[in-house]
Amino acid sequence: MGELAKPRLYTLVVNEGSGGGRSGRELPKVARGLRDRLPTAEVQVITSCSWTDAEKLIRTAALSARPGDAVLVMGGDGMAHLGLNACAGTDATLGIIPAGTGNDFARGVGVPKDLPRAVDAICVGATRRVDLSHVSNEAYPSRYVGAVLSTGYDARVNRATNDISLRFGSLSYGWIALRELIHFSPLQYRIRIDGVLRIQEAMIVAVCNTGMFGGGMQISPQADPADGMLDVTIVDPVSRSTLLRLLPQMYSGNFARHPAVQQFRAREVEIAGDGLFCMGDGEELGDVPVTVTAAPGALKVFVDAAHSAAATVKQ
CATH class of the missing domain: 3.40.50.10330 (Probable inorganic polyphosphate/atp-NAD kinase; domain 1)
Structure with missing residues (x-):
């Protein structure tokens, strides 16, 4: 034929x-x-x-x-x-x-x-x-992420959820989130957003294409997977009780209204820091430093x- x-x-x-x-x-x-x-x-x-x-x-x-x-x-x-x-x-x-x-x-x-x-x-x-989001670090010189690349508290919850043997969908994520919160402290970041350096502590730094992770949690409610841009969500240091109150609001996206939540749009994001690792689309993608670049269409x-x-x- x-x-x-x-x-x-x-x-x-x-x-x-x-x-x-x-x-x-x-x-x-x-x-x-x-x-x-x-x-x-x-x-x-x-x-x-x-x-x-x-x-x-x-x-x-x-x-x-x-x-x-x-x-x-x-x-x-x-x-x-x-x-x-x-x-x-x-x-x-x-x-x-x-x-x-x-x-x-x-x-x-x-x-x-x-x-x-x-x-x-x-x-x-x-x-x-x-x-898509193009990801490059030592573990994966060239990888794509479709939804969210996370590096902070959210990444730790994601990895811990992957390690449990008994799964209950998004309920598993929620239970692990509570467990991880007990011992979590803000992390030190060096973030470069379109060339502009930010050195700060944060609870969460997520680079998003679609903005949804954890079985429906909206870490970046305004993210559009067809606008040629990345959406970055940073949660500044807050108390554990405040973060606990914010977690349920991620399902509706209302958490983004909190003054500790900052959101940016960018074409390239570089993330570095001590003891940080990356999770993308729920999969472990190695340690920082990592560069995330928008891959339009x-x-x-x-x-x-x-x-x-x-x-x-x-x-």
Whole structure:
């Protein structure tokens, strides 16, 4: 068969254990729905329970994609993170079928949160171009983050949440947040925002693309993943009791009104400090110093029709 005559290829890579095994249970229905709704395309399904294998499979599919091909990932924030890193800058369109507990990047860019609607969005074919955050440090000289890169109290809570064996979705994050707060003190930062140096203590320094993490917490309520800019949220030193009161307000975004919360927009942010490490899209990304740069329009992703239409109007 000639190259031009080949059907569009949709490669679905699935983490069957994601969401407490939900991905594995829902996979037959999802695969059937894709094949029924995309009769002229070839749908290839690959399962993996290994982070390393999934990363290789997704990357291979993205690098071999032709215009019109798609790489689909089914799982949680970790699979979305692998998917966006593989597809950024390629001809592959990323499709996310959210079956995890957080799904923060998916929600932030306009992917429907339930499986049938996410599959429908892929089959309808509505897409949008979104930005990513390009991350560079000693551990990862070149990595993309779709949602939030965190370095302070939020990063410590994220890492501790990843280490627990029994998960309860966003409730796990909330419980760990309370536990970590008992011993937490402000951290010393050296931050350069578009070349302007700030030396200060802070509780949280987060660099955002979509502004959502921790299963729906809005660390940067105004973040727009298609404006070509990064959004930076800094929480100045406050008492533990004040931070405790602010945490529930992150779900609505109202915490940003507090006088201790500063927000900036930038194209590049450099973060350094003693004993600081990075978490991005829920994954550990090594220690600071780290440089985060806006990567406008780096990714093409399937979204619901409303978000696709809104992006078209905005452009």
